[in-house]
Amino acid sequence: MNYNPTGKVPTLATDDGFILSETRIIWFYLNHLNPEIKLVADISNGFLQQLEGMTGGFIDGIAVWVRELRHPLGEQSLGAIKFEHERALRILDYFEKISDKLA
16 A cells, blocks of 8 residues: 555556556556567457456456455455455466467
């Protein structure tokens, strides 16, 4: 929260003083810094768009999971923790299934 009043994770503080707080915005920024590393999918490639969506969902889910775990024990949502844990495992299984298609 010292960097981002929304308290959102991930948050990136850029060298020029901007605070970026949405996963996709951060990806576009990093993609711009080094065009040889593609973090943002080409819209003409459905597989890459799908992969980008899965990756974004994975990162966002992990952020929710970690945020819940940081709450005091009596204030944690066990349902949210279980949901995010299961989501992470489903996405990791998906990545494993398509690993032969990944460079």
